[in-house]
Amino acid sequence: MLELRAITAGYDRRAPVFRSVDLTLAPGESVGLLGPSGCGKSTLARVAALLHRPDAGQLVIDGEVARGWRHRAPREQRTAFGVVFQQPRLSADPRLALRDLVAEPLRAVGRSSEVADLVPELAARVGLGKDLMGRRPHEVSDGQLQRACLARALVLRPRWLVCDEMTAMLDASTTAALVHVVEEYRRESGAGMLAVGHDRVLLERWCDRTVRWEELVAG
Amino acid sequence: MADIVWRAHGGVRRSTRAWRVRTSAVIVAAVVLAVLVVPPLVNLDEQAVDLAAKLRPPSLAHPFGTDDVGRDLLLRCVYGLRVSLLVGVVAAVVATVIGTAVGALAAASGGWVDRIVMRLVDIFSSVPHLLLGIFIVAMFRPGVWPVVVSVALTHWLSTARIVRAEVLSLRSRPYVDAAISGGASRLRVAVRHLLPGVLPQAGLAAVLMVPHAIWHESALSFLGLGLPTHQASLGTLVQSARGSLLAGDWWPTLFPGLFIIVPTLAIAGLAGAWRERINPRRRSELML
Known part of the structure; x- marks a missing residue:
């Protein structure tokens, strides 16, 4: 509630x-x-x-x-709360690769050991390939970046x-x-x-x- | 009829800028090479006195001439540049670290901490910083470190302002919201998201401060408050040349003077080019 x-x-x-x-x-x-x-x-x-x-x-x-x-x-x-914002460009740190963007909440709460399992699973779920996950925000489209932002919002369940x-x-x-x-x-x-x-x-x-x-x- | 050809304007300016950057780079490289390589290689004593050859004008044996006790001025200029550069770089780095820490602290804390810290910065800024610097060196025995401390303590103010403004702008980005929602602590937000964002600005401020710090070292030494007179620095060289200038001997003033101006302008030229790269909108002149 x-x-x-x-x-x-x-x-x-x-x-x-x-x-x-x-x-x-x-x-x-x-x-x-x-x-x-x-x-x-x-x-x-x-x-x-x-x-x-x-x-x-x-x-x-x-x-x-x-x-x-x-x-x-x-x-x-x-x-x-998992939050997804309107503008993916502004809600992604430009220095982090998509993989790190999604992993960031896990690392922030001290669950780094789960990164290797959870991040690829979420990437697959939002439809981002392995090669895309290595790119940084300016190298992907708005839609691809928003997929990563959604994965980040879901990673802590x-x-x-x-x-x-x-x-x-x-x-x-x-x-x-x-x-x-x-x-x-x-x-x-x-x-x-x-x-x-x-x-x-x-x-x-x-x-x-x-x-x-x-x-x-x-x- | 639609044969309009659109031309880019400002082509000439760009080529002079490129020329300026190249010249600056060559001069800075030569200076660094000179101060790092020459002293260990030649192994000469820059303080060697030769009273038989005092105040000789420039010649093949002494390209920059000799001073009033017969010391070779070229050698003293190189050693002086070495000391001045050391003071400039160390003071600039220390000032940048202090400024970044204070600016980041003020912006990150916000509220009354921010207000008090920034008013203190305003108060310090309202005192002419050469005056404040003189006050600080006067408390110590002459030497390299009091000058470094004096220049560093009077030059972190503008960096603190720049860093504070930058942190305030970064702090309101949605990706900081996302980090908070993702469970990041204050420290993690600062280290992971804010600090990397201000480092280029702070680095640029540090490089721009090096020539300024060199000028301050020279000014303090010229006033007799900086380094002891036997230690060659660009400021002490110009200071001790004053007497001979009145007698019509120009070389003890001219060469150290050029050694102050040319390398500092070259460093400032490079820093200006770097600033245009990271912030192309602010077309700027040299900021010293």
Whole structure:
């Protein structure tokens, strides 16, 4: 259960982007959040994934109230979320080869010994060949890089996935492939998902239910 | 009729730039070779006094002439450059390390730590740094290390600012968000993602600082506060030549002066070319 209670957040305390927003995700549920660009839906997703501290409100993750955000959140809480961002170029460190990009979370939590097994398995799952995994971000396409970013989000087997406009930069076939990977992972792990986007058709077909941003802010 | 040929402008400028880089590279290579190879090879005493041959103008035996106690000026210039270069490089490296550490700390901590540290940097910057440098060397006995300490302690400020700005910009990239979500600690984010991003900037700042540090060493020695007068450095050479210049003897001033200007401009020229490579938008003049 992921509960956002009366969240007020933004980048300036005097002028928050949104006030008092409530959203609840049942265990294993996938929710699509629809809204025009600039409305604050990405900020809400970042609050949910413990990446942006809200000005007010409460976040409850599987019954546990979040006490801190970013580095102030305990590691187990942070890694409970797998996050995929809109722009793969900006969300990949340009100096790391795709292989290291995917392995980075394992190394960060001290599970380096599993890199050799897990990384090739995930690479195969998102459809990246061995040669591509040795390349650096500037040597692959946006779609290939986003596949690697999805693999990175899944490598610690998160209980919640947060996809912030994951497919906005991608063509239809890559979009379909990535959505398939996400759904396959959710089926076997029972993870819940918050997908943010403005593509109504895609989110309505992908998610258990969709929420329009206007309903959240009005309610 | 569609015979328009589009031409690139600025071709001439580019060729002069390439020429400047090549000349700079040759001079820097010659300087490094001279200070590393000549002293051990020739095994001459640059402090050998020959009062019978004092203040001789340039000749075949003494290409740069001799000074007021008959020491060979070419030899003293090479040894002086050796000392000045050592002081310049060590001071620049130390200053860059301090500046990088302070800038990174300020940016990584944020909040009141950042505010206090950066206000301190502002306060230090408001004092002319030659004055501050004089104050620091005056506390010690003359020698190489007080000069290094003085130059290093007065030159980390701009590096701290550059590094802080760079870290602040890198810190807000989504890949740092991704690292946090992937369980990376503060230290891991700093070492793995932020530090590699600022190292090119810091390295460039260090190279740009070498000529500046050499100038400071010369200035301090010229004022009589840096190195002891018997130790040849470019600053002490110019300083001790002042008397003979008034008597009309030009060579003891001219050659050490050229030894200060030409190598430092060459180093700055190379650093400028490097900066244009990593940051092509900022067309720049020499920054000393």
